Amino acid sequence: MLDAKRLQILLSVVEGGSVTAAADELFYTPSGVSQQLRKLEEEVGQPLLQRHARGMVPTDAGHVLAGHARAILQQMDAAMADLDQLAGLKSGSLSLGTFPTLGSSFIPLVISRFRKMYPSIKLDVRSTRLSELIGLLAKGEISMGLLWEYEWMRLKRDDFELTTLFTEPTVLVVGAEHPLAQLEEVDVAATAHEQWIVRANEHPVAELLERTCNAAGFSPKISFQANDYQEAQAMVSVGLGIALAPKSAVVNHHPGVKVLSLGEAAASRSVLLAQRRDRVRAPAENAFQTLLVDMGKTWID
Structure with a gap:
């Protein structure tokens, strides 16, 4: 597998015309650049650069790999930009399941505040019965679910991580x-x-x-x-x-x-947030969870 840093070094040498120019641009020493280029040539199994009087020029293989490197590095920059957008909650989506009692009382207040804080996050909200909510969570059709339990009717803790939001009389x-x-x-x-x-x-x-x-x-x-x-x-x-x-x-x-x-x-009835243990949570999900917990503290006073 090609190393992205070495591809970046190759592209810098090809575009800058010399090892020294690439070293200055990337904050490497010239010997460090040369060492990385040798390792890259070992990886691809053929020479990528030739030394000429006016600096370094790419071989045919160097031209081909430099073109791919440019596209790969641009795509990586785009990926990082998208991730930065998500981390800043400037884009993304969130799927949430709730039940009618909360859908007509608590959840609209949470959604209203969340949309003011993060207007670019797309929300998909469903309201249904407890058993159906558990099924939607298990199948991954929703990422978060609002559930409830009584002391004699406890939810299973095996598959979901449960966070108590409030207990209501x-x-x-x-x-x-x-x-x-x-x-x-x-x-x-x-x-x-x-x-x-x-x-x-x-x-x-x-x-x-x-x-x-x-x-x-x-x-x-x-x-x-x-x-x-x-x-x-x-x-x-x-x-x-x-x-x-x-x-x-x-x-x-x-x-x-x-x-x-x-x-x-x-x-009393406990209202809980349920999330699957085996999922990687998106920033929007973490932000919504934080808001749920915060607003749950003062919901039933």
Whole structure:
């Protein structure tokens, strides 16, 4: 394999016409230039330069190799310039996966700030369910994924590096006219007679509700199964029942509901950034991670 430094020395001698000119340009000694040229000739197996009265002139092989050297070195300069652009976050792209709760609350704020800081970075953002996010990460279709876990439903740590961004409490959502709406914090036992709205399709919040109510000594009575938290809030607002939700899900809450604390009675949810361990991370990915961690510190206060 040809050495790029020796190609540069050859090109400098051919363009400058002498070993001395190349040495001055490249900050070598003339003997150092000559030594590198001899090694290059050994590598290619034929003479590259001939000494004449007016300096050094290339042989036919020297002309050919000098032409290639010029193209190779220009391409290397272009590669370094592209890398410098990336290092300065003046170009590049980032693929991110999130889930609907964050996609309607936390992530838009992060993206807004990131685009102001790095307007030239192209963002590809997808929102889907937890299992699909894990699949997209595993296949490399996204480079970063926002995931979540409860204490009884931990994510596997084998394939991904996980960074906790924040831990958010579970809150109680009641109608604005509900008697409990006058309180700031509710004892779960006080809800034993209530009807409950839960997420459909065996969503983890349904298990969370069961665990929370069972710990308080009763089983919840389900009145409606909602497809998302917006639908759940709408049904709460018209008095069909009350509901549990992670706090991020009700940051943008329905005007007809009130969000109340349950203290430590219901388990919290951890939101994590997941990245594959076997990937080399681009500068844009590192910058977005830094911003996620920084904004996560103050997201749930």
